[in-house]
Amino acid sequence: MDTPATVVVRDLRKRYGPIEAVRGLDFDIDPGEIFGLIGPNGAGKTTTIECVLGLRQPDAGTIVVCGLDARQHPQAVKEKIGAALQTTALQDKITPREALDLFGAFYRTRTPTPALLERFSLVDKADATFDSLSGGQRQRLALALAFVNAPTLVFLDEPTTGLDAHASRELRAEIARMKDDGYTVLLTTHDIDDAEHLCDRVAIVDRGTIIASGTPREIMNRSKARPTITIETTVPALDRLEGVVPLLEGVVPLDGSGRRLRCRSASPAEAVRVIAGILEQHAIGLVELHVQPATLEDVFVELTGHGLGQPDVQGPAGSEA
Amino acid sequence: MSAAKAQLISTLRLHFRNTMALVYSYLFPTIFLVAFWMLYRYDKVPLLRHMGELLTVTALGGACFGLPTTLVNERERGVWRRYRLAPASSLSLVGSTLVARYLLLLVAGLLQVILAMAIGMPLPTHPFGLLVSFTCVVFAFLGLGLVIAAAADNVPAVQALGQCLFLPMLIIGGVAVPLASLPEWAQRVATFFPGRYAVDAIQKTVSGDGLDTAVFSLAALVVIGTAACVAGVRMFRWDAGERFVARGGKGWIPVALSAWVAVGVFAQTSGRLTSSAPTVEATRAPAPTTSPMASATATEAERAATSLPAPASTPASRPPAPNPPSPSASPSPATPSTATPSSPPAAPAGASASPAPAAAPPTAPIPPPGPASWQDVTVKLIDEEIIFTRLPPDGGVVTPVAEADEVVGDEYVNDLEYIRTSLPQWAPAKVADPLQRVRNLLYVAAVPDVFQSPLERFVPPIVFERLRADVPEDQLVKILYWIAVHPMDGDDKAVDQMRVLGLGNGPSDMNETRQRVGVYAVKLLGRVLGRIKASPSGW
Numbered sequence: 049m050d051t052p053a054t055v056v057v058r059d060l061r062k063r064y065g066p067i068e069a070v071r072g073l074d075f076d077i078d079p080g081e082i083f084g085l086i087g088p089n090g091a092g093k094t095t096t097i098e099c100v101l102g103l104r105q106p107d108a109g110t111i112v113v114c115g116l117d118a119r120q121h122p123q124a125v126k127e128k129i130g131a132a133l134q135t136t137a138l139q140d141k142i143t144p145r146e147a148l149d150l151f152g153a154f155y156r157t158r159t160p161t162p163a164l165l166e167r168f169s170l171v172d173k174a175d176a177t178f179d180s181l182s183g184g185q186r187q188r189l190a191l192a193l194a195f196v197n198a199p200t201l202v203f204l205d206e207p208t209t210g211l212d213a214h215a216s217r218e219l220r221a222e223i224a225r226m227k228d229d230g231y232t233v234l235l236t237t238h239d240i241d242d243a244e245h246l247c248d249r250v251a252i253v254d255r256g257t258i259i260a261s262g263t264p265r266e267i268m269n270r271s272k273a274r275p276t277i278t279i280e281t282t283v284p285a286l287d288r289l290e291g292v293v294p295l296l297e298g299v300v301p302l303d304g305s306g307r308r309l310r311c312r313s314a315s316p317a318e319a320v321r322v323i324a325g326i327l328e329q330h331a332i333g334l335v336e337l338h339v340q341p342a343t344l345e346d347v348f349v350e351l352t353g354h355g356l357g358q359p360d361v362q363g364p365a366g367s368e369a
Numbered sequence: 370m371s372a373a374k375a376q377l378i379s380t381l382r383l384h385f386r387n388t389m390a391l392v393y394s395y396l397f398p399t400i401f402l403v404a405f406w407m408l409y410r411y412d413k414v415p416l417l418r419h420m421g422e423l424l425t426v427t428a429l430g431g432a433c434f435g436l437p438t439t440l441v442n443e444r445e446r447g448v449w450r451r452y453r454l455a456p457a458s459s460l461s462l463v464g465s466t467l468v469a470r471y472l473l474l475l476v477a478g479l480l481q482v483i484l485a486m487a488i489g490m491p492l493p494t495h496p497f498g499l500l501v502s503f504t505c506v507v508f509a510f511l512g513l514g515l516v517i518a519a520a521a522d523n524v525p526a527v528q529a530l531g532q533c534l535f536l537p538m539l540i541i542g543g544v545a546v547p548l549a550s551l552p553e554w555a556q557r558v559a560t561f562f563p564g565r566y567a568v569d570a571i572q573k574t575v576s577g578d579g580l581d582t583a584v585f586s587l588a589a590l591v592v593i594g595t596a597a598c599v600a601g602v603r604m605f606r607w608d609a610g611e612r613f614v615a616r617g618g619k620g621w622i623p624v625a626l627s628a629w630v631a632v633g634v635f636a637q638t639s640g641r642l643t644s645s646a647p648t649v650e651a652t653r654a655p656a657p658t659t660s661p662m663a664s665a666t667a668t669e670a671e672r673a674a675t676s677l678p679a680p681a682s683t684p685a686s687r688p689p690a691p692n693p694p695s696p697s698a699s700p701s702p703a704t705p706s707t708a709t710p711s712s713p714p715a716a717p718a719g720a721s722a723s724p725a726p727a728a729a730p731p732t733a734p735i736p737p738p739g740p741a742s743w744q745d746v747t748v749k750l751i752d753e754e755i756i757f758t759r760l761p762p763d764g765g766v767v768t769p770v771a772e773a774d775e776v777v778g779d780e781y782v783n784d785l786e787y788i789r790t791s792l793p794q795w796a797p798a799k800v801a802d803p804l805q806r807v808r809n810l811l812y813v814a815a816v817p818d819v820f821q822s823p824l825e826r827f828v829p830p831i832v833f834e835r836l837r838a839d840v841p842e843d844q845l846v847k848i849l850y851w852i853a854v855h856p857m858d859g860d861d862k863a864v865d866q867m868r869v870l871g872l873g874n875g876p877s878d879m880n881e882t883r884q885r886v887g888v889y890a891v892k893l894l895g896r897v898l899g900r901i902k903a904s905p906s907g908w
Binding site: 101103123124126127129131133136137138139140141142146149150151153154155156177193197 | 376387
């Protein structure tokens with residue numbers, strides 16, 4: 049990269065009493081990219097974001113945002129960042145228009161309220177009180193608030209948490225649009241779909257450190273995780289396949305009938321051909337067969353030994369609540 | 370700058386959209402106002418002497434509940450966390466929140482004053498002074514509100530903590546219950562609470578002599594407010610999850626409270642208490658000032674009350690009145706400056722010489738075989754029978770007596786002067802029987818007391834002055850004793866002739882009125898005999 053990174057974080061450390069929430073994080077966010085911090089609850093993602101935003105004082109490390117040392121110039125950094133944090137609710141009786149006017153008054157440069165209402169489809173609800181907004185509308189308002197200061201960098205903390213499928217789909221479209229508009233976006237998520245489909249690059253955070261980073265594809269390629277093959281047959285076929293095909297690793301039944309099986313293979317195309325041959329040889333009918341490439345979730349489990357949905361017991365309780 | 374302004378406007382706007390906030394800010398104070406109005410319905414000037422209490426309750430409610438409830442609710446929602454993402458300085462955001470609350474309380478306070486004036490209260494004597502003292506009061510209490518907001522983890526905790534400050538301050542802090550009616554220990558405790566200083570500072574500007582006389586209270590409020598604001602800002606939490614991890618935390622609570630202690634200790638040791646409040650005068654109670662016999666008369670009164678039919682046998686008879694009204698004969702001149710301080714410290718002495726509290730019970734059960742008529746009373750008998758140390762305090766609610774140098778509110782000067790000049794011509798004060806005459810005059814002191822009229826403290830000195838001018842001292846002493854011991858005797862029609870003096874007629878509870886007459890008789894008796902220390906310039 050020739051252009052200097054928008055965000056540079058080096059050796060970031062933060063502890064809460066006996067718990068070391070962040071222990072030596074390094075990452076760069078390049079201009080115009082969508083960068084994802086992925087990890088389970090309690091991995092240290094929110095603490096990291098809060099340190100970059102100036103909400104928390106790190107114990108050690110360097111944070112540079114748009115060329116400014118964030119620890120030396122917290123106010124100047126705040127001017128450049130727009131953020132939508134998880135669990136931000138506003139006062140019951142404030143309206144989107146008033147909220148945008150209020151928060152806009154806190155910044156030197158600002159996006160006009162009507163433009164924000166327009167862009168985030170809040171025109172109809174501009175004068176409705178916050179307590180009458182739906183979850184999706186509240187989320188759009190939170191996003192609109194992140195843009196009141198015409199930021200160069202947008203932080204989204206767990207943006208899809210708590211949204212229904214529809215609102216979640218809208219939000220993804222909105223984030224994709226931010227990228228098209230040239231914004232640099234940092235998002236944290238424990239939703240693997242978000243990360244795979246939205247992010248240009250991701251960093252996997254576990255127990256306060258980054259254990260892998262790169263584009264989603266790079267990470268998956270680097271992984272030893274194999275594509276999954278799922279088979280459904282007319283009669284049980286476990287005996288026929290188990291141990292017979294050297295290409296298949298660990299054939300497991302998916303239910304009691306023994307007609308549904310799953311296995312992994314490093315060369316799925318070859319494996320499928322062999323499976324088809326064996327089934328034909330034994331006159332077993334094939335109901336369904338599909339091949340699923342390895343996912344980030346697989347990579348994550350492979351790297352950490354636990355799933356994304358499980359909170360890391362070592363994490364600081366409540367820091368990401 | 371513009372951030373603070375935007376936040377201020379937003380806070381005010383949201384306040385007026387929040388029904389519960391409006392109930393707390395405006396309905397509750399109005400309920401208090403109506404309650405006080407009914408409670409003190411006999412006050413000649415409605416609410417005038419209670420604005421200090423009312424406005425303090427308003428400010429206290431807004432600070433202990435209104436401010437922290439809003440702050441904590443917003444913090445729990447994440448509003449303050451969101452504010453913190455913006456480059457606006459924390460001082461401007463917290464500051465504008467406090468200013469908004471100050472403006473809201475100002476409106477609430479103004480509403481109270483307007484309502485009170487609509488009911489009949491005159492304009493406060495020092496409107497600008499009132500603004501200054503109310504500002505100091507709000508400052509002190511908002512600081513406490515900030516501390517509560519920082520110490521409470523959630524809204525229910527605000528309610529709990531707020532009540533911990535609110536209720537004690539109301540009940541034993543001199544805010545809702547007048548200090549003078551509290552036991553001495555509570556009055557001492559109250560010196561450590563900001564409430565009484567708030568009441569004093571406001572009251573002095575509503576019906577008193579203005580800010581000059583409330584300097585100590587104002588200073589106390591500023592000290593308490595500053596300590597609380599510093600602590601509140603240091604403890605300020607932006608985030609519900611923060612729980613003091615970041616800062617010095619709860620260590621600042623003692624800092625805030627240390628200002629209360631400092632003010633209380635200073636008040637106690639410097640003797641500032643006397644001058645700090647009219648309502649509070651009684652606090653000078655460090656006892657030497659002699660709260661003369663009370664229970665002696667009380668038991669007498671009770672005895673008389675329980676044996677109502679009997680005492681009529683030895684009643685006021687119709688003694689022949691050796692010297693009828695002869696003002697010249699009396700030792701005391703017309704001006705209340707006689708200064709008979711012949712025995713100022715003699716009061717305690719006389720007190721301890723007399724049977725003292727321990728002897729009170731014996732007095733009660735054995736009805737005094739006593740003299741057959743008032744003419745037979747002797748000073749020796751008086752000293753044996755009456756315990757001057759057990760009277761209700763002059764600064765209290767029951768049978769108050771103003772000190773000679775106590776300043777009368779402008780609005781009352783004329784009323785009092787009218788009473789003073791009318792008394793000699795007042796028909797009940799001209800009856801031939803000196804015993805009945807003295808009784809009648811003492812009713813003039815007792816009736817305003819029963820009605821809790823604002824004049825109640827100032828009328829007794831006028832009555833005492835008149836009595837000493839009217840009745841020769843040797844007779845007066847005997848008659849006063851007689852009335853003290855037989856408060857239920859004699860005629861009480863005089864109570865229905867008060868209106869010509871500008872006072873209210875006929876209290877419904879004559880037992881009560883007669884007992885007050887008995888107590889006033891003892892209070893005057895003690896002064897005439899030098900058993901009670903006369904106030905500095907005496908009368």
